[in-house]
Amino acid sequence: MADLFSQRFGKRVWITRHARMSMLKREIDEATLERVIEEGEIKRKNETDMWIYLHVGERTDNLICAAAVETSAVIIKTVMINWELEDEI
16 A cells, blocks of 8 residues: 555555654654655656755755655555755756
């Protein structure tokens, strides 16, 4: 059974063990991660890899970013804080 279901992507969302450990370390609960997934900006690296990021107003360690892979499901690989969007050269 999937960890979440994303209305935005219309797919199940799986959270890796590494991502769960990152969430715990950074005090990001599942509801906040779900908000990032559903409301955040998306930057794609390629067809499958992407970053989903959101400024969460009640936190001081912004941006919150989920590194994800989108295939038949969305797989959250890790979750970061104080993330910075970089332009590709």
